[in-house]
Amino acid sequence: MNELSNEPQGAEEGDRQFVTALARGLDILTSFGKTDRYLSNQEIAQRTGLARPTVSRLTYTLMKTGFLIRSDDSGEYRLGPKVLQLGFSALAATDISERFNDQMSELCRGPNPYITVALAERSGTRAVYLAVRRSRQAVTLSIDVGARLPLFYSGIGRAILAGLSEEKQQAVLQKAIAEFPGQRERMERSLNQAVEDYERYGYCTSFGAWKPEINSIAAPLRSLDGSSVYGVNIGGPSFMISPEELHEQYGDRLRSAVSGLGAT
Template sequence: MKKRVKQPTADVPALDDDGPFAGDRQFVGALYRGLEILRCFRPTDGPLGNQELSQRCGLPKPTVSRLTYTLSKLGYLVYLEDSGKYRIGVPVLGLGYACLGGLRIRDTAQPYMDELARHAGSGVLVGLGGRDDLSMIYVACARASSVVSLQLDVGSRISLARSSMGRAYLAGADEAERTSLLQQIRAKVGEEHWPRHEEEILRAIEQVRTRGFCTNIGEWQTEVNSVAVPLRTPRHEMPALAFNCGGPAYLLSRERLEQDLGPRLAEMARKIQTFGST
Protein backbone atom coordinates (compact mmCIF):
# COMPACT_ATOMS: atom_id res chain seq x y z
CA MET A 1 0.00 0.00 0.00
CA LYS A 2 1.32 3.42 -0.89
CA LYS A 3 1.76 6.01 1.77
CA ARG A 4 -1.23 8.32 1.70
CA VAL A 5 -0.17 11.56 3.32
CA LYS A 6 2.77 12.93 5.21
CA GLN A 7 2.29 14.41 8.63
CA PRO A 8 2.46 18.24 8.61
CA THR A 9 5.88 19.60 9.45
CA ALA A 10 7.21 23.01 10.34
CA ASP A 11 8.39 23.70 6.78
CA VAL A 12 4.90 23.20 5.29
CA PRO A 13 3.43 26.66 4.60
CA ALA A 14 0.21 27.62 6.32
CA LEU A 15 -2.74 27.33 3.96
CA ASP A 16 -3.92 30.89 4.63
CA ASP A 17 -0.57 32.64 4.17
CA ASP A 18 -1.05 33.97 0.64
CA GLY A 19 -3.12 33.54 -2.53
CA PRO A 20 -4.72 35.85 -5.08
CA PHE A 21 -6.22 38.04 -2.35
CA ALA A 22 -3.30 38.24 0.03
CA GLY A 23 -4.01 40.81 2.72
CA ASP A 24 -7.78 40.36 2.54
CA ARG A 25 -8.67 39.21 6.05
CA GLN A 26 -12.02 37.84 4.88
CA PHE A 27 -10.44 35.63 2.20
CA VAL A 28 -9.88 32.00 3.27
CA GLY A 29 -6.80 30.77 1.47
CA ALA A 30 -7.29 27.14 2.50
CA LEU A 31 -10.71 27.03 0.87
CA TYR A 32 -9.29 28.61 -2.29
CA ARG A 33 -6.55 25.99 -2.50
CA GLY A 34 -8.98 23.13 -1.93
CA LEU A 35 -11.13 24.34 -4.81
CA GLU A 36 -8.02 24.71 -6.98
CA ILE A 37 -7.28 21.03 -6.34
CA LEU A 38 -10.75 20.09 -7.63
CA ARG A 39 -10.25 22.32 -10.69
CA CYS A 40 -7.19 20.29 -11.63
CA PHE A 41 -9.32 17.33 -12.70
CA ARG A 42 -10.39 17.28 -16.35
CA PRO A 43 -13.05 15.13 -18.01
CA THR A 44 -10.41 13.17 -19.93
CA ASP A 45 -8.26 12.46 -16.86
CA GLY A 46 -7.80 9.21 -15.06
CA PRO A 47 -6.93 9.25 -11.36
CA LEU A 48 -4.32 11.82 -10.33
CA GLY A 49 -1.65 11.58 -7.65
CA ASN A 50 -0.40 14.29 -5.34
CA GLN A 51 2.68 14.87 -7.51
CA GLU A 52 0.57 15.47 -10.64
CA LEU A 53 -1.81 17.73 -8.73
CA SER A 54 1.12 19.67 -7.30
CA GLN A 55 2.47 20.29 -10.79
CA ARG A 56 -0.92 21.39 -12.13
CA CYS A 57 -1.87 23.81 -9.37
CA GLY A 58 1.60 25.02 -8.42
CA LEU A 59 1.29 24.17 -4.72
CA PRO A 60 3.94 22.33 -2.68
CA LYS A 61 3.34 18.59 -2.55
CA PRO A 62 3.00 18.50 1.29
CA THR A 63 0.25 21.14 1.02
CA VAL A 64 -1.47 19.18 -1.74
CA SER A 65 -1.28 16.02 0.39
CA ARG A 66 -3.11 17.72 3.25
CA LEU A 67 -5.76 19.10 0.92
CA THR A 68 -6.41 15.84 -0.92
CA TYR A 69 -6.61 13.99 2.40
CA THR A 70 -9.21 16.47 3.67
CA LEU A 71 -11.20 16.42 0.42
CA SER A 72 -11.25 12.61 0.47
CA LYS A 73 -12.53 12.62 4.05
CA LEU A 74 -15.42 14.82 2.85
CA GLY A 75 -16.12 12.63 -0.19
CA TYR A 76 -15.16 15.21 -2.81
CA LEU A 77 -12.20 13.01 -3.76
CA VAL A 78 -11.97 9.23 -3.63
CA TYR A 79 -8.63 7.69 -2.68
CA LEU A 80 -7.62 4.60 -4.67
CA GLU A 81 -5.56 2.30 -2.45
CA ASP A 82 -3.96 0.32 -5.29
CA SER A 83 -2.49 3.34 -7.08
CA GLY A 84 -2.22 5.94 -4.32
CA LYS A 85 -4.16 8.37 -6.53
CA TYR A 86 -7.45 10.22 -6.38
CA ARG A 87 -10.53 10.57 -8.55
CA ILE A 88 -13.41 13.04 -8.28
CA GLY A 89 -16.17 11.95 -5.89
CA VAL A 90 -19.93 11.98 -6.48
CA PRO A 91 -20.59 15.01 -4.18
CA VAL A 92 -18.83 17.22 -6.76
CA LEU A 93 -21.46 16.19 -9.29
CA GLY A 94 -24.13 17.34 -6.86
CA LEU A 95 -22.60 20.81 -6.80
CA GLY A 96 -22.57 20.87 -10.59
CA TYR A 97 -26.23 19.96 -10.86
CA ALA A 98 -27.12 22.55 -8.24
CA CYS A 99 -25.38 25.15 -10.42
CA LEU A 100 -27.15 24.03 -13.60
CA GLY A 101 -30.48 23.98 -11.81
CA GLY A 102 -29.99 27.61 -10.83
CA LEU A 103 -29.30 28.66 -14.44
CA ARG A 104 -32.90 28.80 -15.59
CA ILE A 105 -31.83 30.69 -18.69
CA ARG A 106 -30.76 27.26 -19.99
CA ASP A 107 -34.40 26.20 -20.24
CA THR A 108 -35.22 29.35 -22.17
CA ALA A 109 -32.23 29.00 -24.47
CA GLN A 110 -32.40 25.27 -25.28
CA PRO A 111 -35.23 25.35 -27.87
CA TYR A 112 -33.55 28.24 -29.71
CA MET A 113 -30.21 26.42 -29.63
CA ASP A 114 -31.83 23.23 -30.94
CA GLU A 115 -33.42 25.19 -33.78
CA LEU A 116 -30.12 26.82 -34.75
CA ALA A 117 -28.33 23.47 -34.58
CA ARG A 118 -30.86 21.96 -36.99
CA HIS A 119 -30.36 24.89 -39.35
CA ALA A 120 -26.57 24.68 -39.08
CA GLY A 121 -26.72 20.99 -39.92
CA SER A 122 -24.62 17.92 -39.40
CA GLY A 123 -21.36 18.31 -37.47
CA VAL A 124 -22.06 21.75 -35.98
CA LEU A 125 -22.26 22.38 -32.21
CA VAL A 126 -24.20 25.23 -30.61
CA GLY A 127 -23.14 25.94 -27.03
CA LEU A 128 -23.81 28.19 -24.06
CA GLY A 129 -21.02 28.75 -21.58
CA GLY A 130 -19.92 30.70 -18.54
CA ARG A 131 -16.50 31.68 -17.24
CA ASP A 132 -14.45 29.77 -14.67
CA ASP A 133 -11.13 31.51 -14.04
CA LEU A 134 -9.45 31.72 -17.48
CA SER A 135 -11.66 29.08 -19.09
CA MET A 136 -15.18 28.90 -20.44
CA ILE A 137 -17.33 25.95 -19.34
CA TYR A 138 -20.23 24.66 -21.42
CA VAL A 139 -23.52 24.72 -19.49
CA ALA A 140 -25.78 23.77 -22.42
CA CYS A 141 -25.25 22.23 -25.87
CA ALA A 142 -27.24 21.44 -29.00
CA ARG A 143 -26.23 19.55 -32.13
CA ALA A 144 -27.87 17.96 -35.11
CA SER A 145 -27.56 14.18 -35.40
CA SER A 146 -24.16 13.38 -36.88
CA VAL A 147 -21.19 11.09 -36.62
CA VAL A 148 -18.94 14.13 -37.00
CA SER A 149 -19.01 16.86 -34.36
CA LEU A 150 -16.82 18.67 -31.87
CA GLN A 151 -16.32 16.38 -28.87
CA LEU A 152 -17.61 18.92 -26.38
CA ASP A 153 -20.53 18.71 -23.98
CA VAL A 154 -21.86 20.17 -20.73
CA GLY A 155 -18.88 20.56 -18.39
CA SER A 156 -16.26 20.80 -21.15
CA ARG A 157 -13.69 23.59 -20.81
CA ILE A 158 -12.32 25.78 -23.58
CA SER A 159 -9.91 28.69 -23.53
CA LEU A 160 -11.15 32.14 -22.49
CA ALA A 161 -8.40 33.86 -24.48
CA ARG A 162 -8.36 31.79 -27.67
CA SER A 163 -11.92 30.58 -28.27
CA SER A 164 -14.67 32.62 -29.91
CA MET A 165 -16.90 31.99 -26.88
CA GLY A 166 -14.25 33.31 -24.50
CA ARG A 167 -13.59 36.37 -26.62
CA ALA A 168 -17.32 37.07 -26.89
CA TYR A 169 -17.48 36.87 -23.10
CA LEU A 170 -14.64 39.40 -22.85
CA ALA A 171 -16.47 41.67 -25.30
CA GLY A 172 -19.56 41.60 -23.09
CA ALA A 173 -17.69 42.12 -19.82
CA ASP A 174 -17.65 45.50 -18.12
CA GLU A 175 -14.46 47.52 -18.31
CA ALA A 176 -13.18 46.60 -14.84
CA GLU A 177 -13.67 42.86 -15.30
CA ARG A 178 -12.21 42.89 -18.81
CA THR A 179 -9.12 44.82 -17.71
CA SER A 180 -8.53 42.40 -14.84
CA LEU A 181 -8.95 39.34 -17.06
CA LEU A 182 -6.65 40.71 -19.76
CA GLN A 183 -3.98 41.27 -17.13
CA GLN A 184 -4.38 37.69 -15.93
CA ILE A 185 -4.21 36.33 -19.48
CA ARG A 186 -1.09 38.39 -20.15
CA ALA A 187 0.59 36.99 -17.05
CA LYS A 188 -0.36 33.45 -18.02
CA VAL A 189 0.74 33.49 -21.67
CA GLY A 190 3.89 35.58 -21.09
CA GLU A 191 5.20 38.70 -22.78
CA GLU A 192 6.47 36.82 -25.84
CA HIS A 193 3.01 35.57 -26.82
CA TRP A 194 0.89 38.41 -25.43
CA PRO A 195 0.93 40.73 -28.51
CA ARG A 196 -0.71 38.07 -30.70
CA HIS A 197 -3.29 37.21 -28.05
CA GLU A 198 -4.05 40.88 -27.45
CA GLU A 199 -4.48 41.56 -31.17
CA GLU A 200 -6.89 38.65 -31.61
CA ILE A 201 -8.92 39.50 -28.51
CA LEU A 202 -9.22 43.19 -29.39
CA ARG A 203 -10.24 42.29 -32.93
CA ALA A 204 -12.99 40.05 -31.57
CA ILE A 205 -14.21 42.77 -29.21
CA GLU A 206 -14.42 45.19 -32.13
CA GLN A 207 -16.32 42.62 -34.20
CA VAL A 208 -18.89 42.23 -31.44
CA ARG A 209 -19.22 46.00 -31.19
CA THR A 210 -19.72 46.53 -34.91
CA ARG A 211 -21.43 43.31 -36.05
CA GLY A 212 -22.88 41.77 -32.90
CA PHE A 213 -20.72 38.63 -33.12
CA CYS A 214 -17.08 37.58 -33.44
CA THR A 215 -15.53 34.86 -35.57
CA ASN A 216 -12.63 32.54 -34.89
CA ILE A 217 -11.04 31.02 -37.98
CA GLY A 218 -8.70 28.27 -36.80
CA GLU A 219 -7.26 30.33 -33.93
CA TRP A 220 -8.49 28.08 -31.12
CA GLN A 221 -7.90 24.79 -32.92
CA THR A 222 -6.58 24.33 -36.43
CA GLU A 223 -9.36 23.32 -38.83
CA VAL A 224 -12.09 24.43 -36.41
CA ASN A 225 -14.09 27.60 -37.17
CA SER A 226 -16.68 29.23 -34.96
CA VAL A 227 -18.72 32.32 -34.22
CA ALA A 228 -19.86 33.63 -30.82
CA VAL A 229 -21.93 36.32 -29.08
CA PRO A 230 -22.09 37.54 -25.46
CA LEU A 231 -25.24 37.15 -23.37
CA ARG A 232 -26.04 39.53 -20.53
CA THR A 233 -29.39 40.32 -18.93
CA PRO A 234 -30.31 43.01 -16.39
CA ARG A 235 -31.08 40.31 -13.83
CA HIS A 236 -28.19 40.42 -11.37
CA GLU A 237 -28.62 36.84 -10.18
CA MET A 238 -27.67 35.46 -13.60
CA PRO A 239 -23.97 35.30 -14.46
CA ALA A 240 -22.57 36.64 -17.71
CA LEU A 241 -22.64 33.97 -20.42
CA ALA A 242 -21.81 33.56 -24.11
CA PHE A 243 -23.11 31.50 -27.04
CA ASN A 244 -21.03 29.93 -29.76
CA CYS A 245 -21.59 27.91 -32.91
CA GLY A 246 -18.67 25.91 -34.24
CA GLY A 247 -17.49 22.93 -36.19
CA PRO A 248 -14.97 21.63 -38.71
CA ALA A 249 -13.67 24.30 -41.08
CA TYR A 250 -14.77 22.33 -44.15
CA LEU A 251 -18.37 22.67 -42.89
CA LEU A 252 -18.15 26.25 -41.63
CA SER A 253 -16.50 28.66 -44.02
CA ARG A 254 -15.76 32.25 -43.00
CA GLU A 255 -18.44 33.38 -45.45
CA ARG A 256 -21.11 31.15 -43.90
CA LEU A 257 -20.21 32.25 -40.39
CA GLU A 258 -20.28 35.94 -41.28
CA GLN A 259 -23.32 35.96 -43.54
CA ASP A 260 -25.57 33.28 -42.05
CA LEU A 261 -24.75 31.76 -38.67
CA GLY A 262 -23.28 34.86 -37.04
CA PRO A 263 -26.37 37.04 -37.65
CA ARG A 264 -28.66 34.17 -36.63
CA LEU A 265 -26.71 33.60 -33.41
CA ALA A 266 -26.81 37.31 -32.56
CA GLU A 267 -30.56 37.43 -33.18
CA MET A 268 -31.04 34.33 -31.04
CA ALA A 269 -29.11 35.96 -28.18
CA ARG A 270 -31.27 39.09 -28.43
CA LYS A 271 -34.46 37.05 -28.14
CA ILE A 272 -33.17 35.07 -25.17
CA GLN A 273 -31.86 38.20 -23.49
CA THR A 274 -35.34 39.71 -23.74
CA PHE A 275 -36.86 36.68 -22.02
CA GLY A 276 -34.11 36.66 -19.42
CA SER A 277 -34.83 40.25 -18.42
CA THR A 278 -38.49 39.56 -17.61
Protein backbone atom coordinates (compact mmCIF):
# COMPACT_ATOMS: atom_id res chain seq x y z
CA MET A 1 0.00 0.00 0.00
CA ASN A 2 1.34 3.43 -0.95
CA GLU A 3 0.05 6.04 1.46
CA LEU A 4 1.81 8.93 -0.25
CA SER A 5 0.48 8.56 -3.77
CA ASN A 6 -2.61 7.30 -5.53
CA GLU A 7 -0.41 5.36 -7.94
CA PRO A 8 -0.59 1.64 -7.13
CA GLN A 9 2.55 -0.25 -6.21
CA GLY A 10 4.39 -1.60 -9.24
CA ALA A 11 3.01 1.03 -11.60
CA GLU A 12 5.48 2.33 -14.18
CA GLU A 13 4.79 5.15 -16.58
CA GLY A 14 4.04 3.90 -20.07
CA ASP A 15 3.67 0.24 -19.04
CA ARG A 16 0.78 -0.87 -21.26
CA GLN A 17 0.68 -4.34 -19.67
CA PHE A 18 -0.04 -2.94 -16.21
CA VAL A 19 -3.73 -3.09 -15.19
CA THR A 20 -4.21 -0.17 -12.81
CA ALA A 21 -7.73 -1.14 -11.70
CA LEU A 22 -6.53 -4.59 -10.63
CA ALA A 23 -3.57 -3.11 -8.76
CA ARG A 24 -5.84 -0.67 -6.94
CA GLY A 25 -8.15 -3.48 -5.93
CA LEU A 26 -5.21 -5.38 -4.47
CA ASP A 27 -4.09 -2.22 -2.66
CA ILE A 28 -7.51 -2.12 -1.01
CA LEU A 29 -7.19 -5.72 0.18
CA THR A 30 -3.73 -5.06 1.64
CA SER A 31 -4.92 -1.89 3.39
CA PHE A 32 -6.50 -4.08 6.09
CA GLY A 33 -4.21 -4.42 9.07
CA LYS A 34 -3.92 -7.20 11.61
CA THR A 35 -6.26 -5.48 14.09
CA ASP A 36 -8.80 -4.24 11.52
CA ARG A 37 -12.06 -6.11 11.47
CA TYR A 38 -14.07 -3.59 9.48
CA LEU A 39 -13.03 -0.54 7.44
CA SER A 40 -15.24 2.09 5.85
CA ASN A 41 -14.74 3.39 2.33
CA GLN A 42 -13.47 6.63 3.83
CA GLU A 43 -10.84 4.81 5.91
CA ILE A 44 -9.76 2.76 2.90
CA ALA A 45 -9.51 5.93 0.81
CA GLN A 46 -7.28 7.53 3.43
CA ARG A 47 -4.99 4.51 3.60
CA THR A 48 -4.64 3.95 -0.13
CA GLY A 49 -4.70 7.55 -1.34
CA LEU A 50 -7.49 6.68 -3.78
CA ALA A 51 -10.52 8.90 -4.41
CA ARG A 52 -13.62 7.97 -2.45
CA PRO A 53 -15.75 7.23 -5.58
CA THR A 54 -13.01 4.94 -6.90
CA VAL A 55 -12.85 3.10 -3.58
CA SER A 56 -16.64 2.70 -3.54
CA ARG A 57 -16.65 1.05 -6.97
CA LEU A 58 -13.75 -1.21 -6.12
CA THR A 59 -15.09 -2.33 -2.74
CA TYR A 60 -18.44 -3.07 -4.36
CA THR A 61 -16.71 -5.22 -7.00
CA LEU A 62 -14.59 -6.99 -4.38
CA MET A 63 -17.73 -7.67 -2.37
CA LYS A 64 -19.54 -9.12 -5.37
CA THR A 65 -16.59 -11.43 -6.06
CA GLY A 66 -16.31 -12.63 -2.46
CA PHE A 67 -13.08 -10.90 -1.45
CA LEU A 68 -14.88 -8.44 0.84
CA ILE A 69 -17.97 -8.79 3.02
CA ARG A 70 -20.18 -5.78 3.74
CA SER A 71 -21.82 -5.21 7.11
CA ASP A 72 -25.57 -4.66 6.78
CA ASP A 73 -25.53 -2.48 9.90
CA SER A 74 -22.61 -0.11 9.27
CA GLY A 75 -21.95 -0.49 5.55
CA GLU A 76 -18.29 -1.15 6.34
CA TYR A 77 -16.23 -3.95 4.85
CA ARG A 78 -14.16 -6.84 6.16
CA LEU A 79 -11.98 -9.35 4.33
CA GLY A 80 -13.89 -12.29 2.88
CA PRO A 81 -13.03 -16.01 2.81
CA LYS A 82 -11.56 -15.80 -0.71
CA VAL A 83 -8.66 -13.80 0.70
CA LEU A 84 -7.96 -16.62 3.16
CA GLN A 85 -8.16 -19.10 0.31
CA LEU A 86 -5.49 -17.16 -1.57
CA GLY A 87 -3.32 -17.08 1.52
CA PHE A 88 -3.45 -20.83 2.03
CA SER A 89 -2.80 -21.38 -1.67
CA ALA A 90 0.30 -19.21 -1.44
CA LEU A 91 1.55 -21.13 1.58
CA ALA A 92 0.86 -24.44 -0.11
CA ALA A 93 2.97 -23.35 -3.06
CA THR A 94 5.88 -22.44 -0.79
CA ASP A 95 7.89 -25.63 -0.33
CA ILE A 96 10.26 -23.92 2.09
CA SER A 97 7.62 -23.69 4.83
CA GLU A 98 7.29 -27.46 5.09
CA ARG A 99 11.05 -27.99 4.96
CA PHE A 100 11.60 -25.38 7.66
CA ASN A 101 9.10 -26.86 10.11
CA ASP A 102 11.50 -29.22 11.89
CA GLN A 103 14.21 -26.56 12.05
CA MET A 104 11.82 -24.14 13.72
CA SER A 105 11.08 -26.61 16.47
CA GLU A 106 14.78 -27.28 16.99
CA LEU A 107 15.65 -23.58 17.22
CA CYS A 108 12.90 -23.06 19.79
CA ARG A 109 14.57 -25.67 22.01
CA GLY A 110 17.51 -23.32 22.62
CA PRO A 111 18.52 -22.02 26.06
CA ASN A 112 16.17 -19.02 26.14
CA PRO A 113 12.47 -19.92 26.65
CA TYR A 114 11.20 -16.54 25.37
CA ILE A 115 12.22 -16.62 21.73
CA THR A 116 10.15 -16.63 18.55
CA VAL A 117 11.36 -18.22 15.31
CA ALA A 118 9.90 -17.11 12.00
CA LEU A 119 10.14 -17.48 8.24
CA ALA A 120 9.26 -14.63 5.86
CA GLU A 121 9.26 -13.68 2.19
CA ARG A 122 9.43 -10.23 0.60
CA SER A 123 6.31 -8.53 -0.69
CA GLY A 124 7.14 -5.12 -2.10
CA THR A 125 8.91 -3.18 0.63
CA ARG A 126 7.78 -5.47 3.44
CA ALA A 127 8.56 -8.92 4.79
CA VAL A 128 5.51 -11.15 5.21
CA TYR A 129 5.54 -13.94 7.79
CA LEU A 130 4.92 -17.39 6.28
CA ALA A 131 5.51 -19.44 9.43
CA VAL A 132 5.95 -18.70 13.14
CA ARG A 133 6.97 -20.89 16.05
CA ARG A 134 7.06 -19.68 19.65
CA SER A 135 8.50 -21.02 22.85
CA ARG A 136 5.98 -22.00 25.52
CA GLN A 137 6.58 -19.06 27.83
CA ALA A 138 3.89 -16.40 28.05
CA VAL A 139 6.21 -13.47 27.28
CA THR A 140 6.95 -13.90 23.57
CA LEU A 141 6.43 -11.84 20.43
CA SER A 142 2.79 -11.71 19.34
CA ILE A 143 3.43 -11.64 15.60
CA ASP A 144 1.50 -14.14 13.50
CA VAL A 145 1.50 -15.61 9.99
CA GLY A 146 0.59 -12.86 7.53
CA ALA A 147 2.17 -10.08 9.58
CA ARG A 148 3.96 -7.48 7.45
CA LEU A 149 7.22 -6.09 8.79
CA PRO A 150 9.29 -3.21 7.38
CA LEU A 151 11.93 -4.66 5.08
CA PHE A 152 14.66 -2.17 5.98
CA TYR A 153 14.34 -2.14 9.77
CA SER A 154 13.31 -5.60 10.94
CA GLY A 155 15.94 -8.32 11.26
CA ILE A 156 14.06 -10.68 8.97
CA GLY A 157 13.62 -7.95 6.37
CA ARG A 158 17.31 -7.06 6.46
CA ALA A 159 18.18 -10.74 5.99
CA ILE A 160 16.07 -10.87 2.84
CA LEU A 161 17.80 -7.75 1.54
CA ALA A 162 21.22 -9.20 2.29
CA GLY A 163 20.35 -12.28 0.25
CA LEU A 164 19.52 -10.27 -2.88
CA SER A 165 21.97 -9.29 -5.58
CA GLU A 166 23.35 -5.75 -5.35
CA GLU A 167 21.31 -4.78 -8.40
CA LYS A 168 18.12 -6.10 -6.82
CA GLN A 169 18.95 -4.42 -3.50
CA GLN A 170 19.18 -1.06 -5.22
CA ALA A 171 15.94 -1.65 -7.10
CA VAL A 172 14.11 -2.44 -3.85
CA LEU A 173 15.73 0.58 -2.18
CA GLN A 174 14.52 2.91 -4.93
CA LYS A 175 11.03 1.46 -4.64
CA ALA A 176 11.06 2.07 -0.89
CA ILE A 177 12.36 5.63 -1.33
CA ALA A 178 9.52 6.37 -3.76
CA GLU A 179 7.07 5.06 -1.17
CA PHE A 180 8.68 6.77 1.84
CA PRO A 181 10.89 9.63 0.57
CA GLY A 182 11.39 11.08 4.04
CA GLN A 183 13.17 7.89 5.17
CA ARG A 184 15.77 7.78 2.39
CA GLU A 185 18.91 8.24 4.50
CA ARG A 186 17.67 5.90 7.21
CA MET A 187 16.91 3.16 4.69
CA GLU A 188 20.26 3.60 2.96
CA ARG A 189 22.05 3.23 6.31
CA SER A 190 19.93 0.21 7.15
CA LEU A 191 20.75 -1.51 3.86
CA ASN A 192 24.46 -0.88 4.43
CA GLN A 193 24.20 -2.34 7.91
CA ALA A 194 22.38 -5.43 6.59
CA VAL A 195 25.16 -6.09 4.08
CA GLU A 196 27.92 -5.43 6.63
CA ASP A 197 26.27 -7.66 9.26
CA TYR A 198 25.87 -10.49 6.81
CA GLU A 199 29.51 -10.27 5.73
CA ARG A 200 30.65 -10.16 9.37
CA TYR A 201 28.35 -12.67 11.07
CA GLY A 202 26.68 -14.69 8.34
CA TYR A 203 23.37 -13.19 9.49
CA CYS A 204 21.80 -9.76 10.05
CA THR A 205 20.85 -7.99 13.27
CA SER A 206 18.08 -5.69 14.43
CA PHE A 207 18.49 -4.64 18.04
CA GLY A 208 15.67 -2.17 18.62
CA ALA A 209 15.92 -0.85 15.04
CA TRP A 210 12.30 -1.67 14.21
CA LYS A 211 10.77 -1.54 17.68
CA PRO A 212 12.77 -0.73 20.85
CA GLU A 213 11.30 -3.73 22.63
CA ILE A 214 12.43 -6.29 20.02
CA ASN A 215 15.86 -7.83 19.43
CA SER A 216 16.52 -10.29 16.63
CA ILE A 217 19.03 -11.92 14.33
CA ALA A 218 18.09 -13.30 10.92
CA ALA A 219 19.68 -14.97 7.93
CA PRO A 220 18.72 -15.23 4.25
CA LEU A 221 17.58 -18.57 2.88
CA ARG A 222 17.30 -19.25 -0.85
CA SER A 223 14.77 -21.59 -2.39
CA LEU A 224 16.10 -24.79 -3.91
CA ASP A 225 15.78 -23.41 -7.44
CA GLY A 226 17.39 -20.12 -6.42
CA SER A 227 14.42 -18.05 -7.55
CA SER A 228 13.33 -16.77 -4.12
CA VAL A 229 15.02 -15.39 -1.02
CA TYR A 230 13.43 -15.89 2.40
CA GLY A 231 14.40 -14.64 5.84
CA VAL A 232 14.80 -16.85 8.93
CA ASN A 233 14.50 -14.96 12.18
CA ILE A 234 15.24 -15.65 15.85
CA GLY A 235 14.11 -12.93 18.23
CA GLY A 236 12.33 -11.96 21.39
CA PRO A 237 11.49 -9.17 23.83
CA SER A 238 14.57 -7.02 24.44
CA PHE A 239 14.08 -7.26 28.22
CA MET A 240 14.22 -11.06 27.98
CA ILE A 241 16.90 -11.67 25.37
CA SER A 242 19.97 -9.50 24.82
CA PRO A 243 22.03 -8.92 21.68
CA GLU A 244 24.91 -10.75 23.36
CA GLU A 245 22.80 -13.85 24.01
CA LEU A 246 21.50 -13.88 20.46
CA HIS A 247 25.05 -13.73 19.11
CA GLU A 248 26.56 -16.22 21.53
CA GLN A 249 23.74 -18.74 21.93
CA TYR A 250 21.84 -18.53 18.66
CA GLY A 251 24.23 -17.29 15.98
CA ASP A 252 25.72 -20.71 15.25
CA ARG A 253 22.31 -22.36 15.51
CA LEU A 254 20.88 -19.97 12.94
CA ARG A 255 23.75 -20.40 10.50
CA SER A 256 23.55 -24.19 10.82
CA ALA A 257 19.79 -24.24 10.28
CA VAL A 258 20.00 -22.15 7.13
CA SER A 259 22.98 -24.11 5.84
CA GLY A 260 21.16 -27.40 6.40
CA LEU A 261 18.04 -26.24 4.62
CA GLY A 262 20.05 -24.94 1.70
CA ALA A 263 21.60 -28.37 1.21
CA THR A 264 18.31 -30.31 1.21
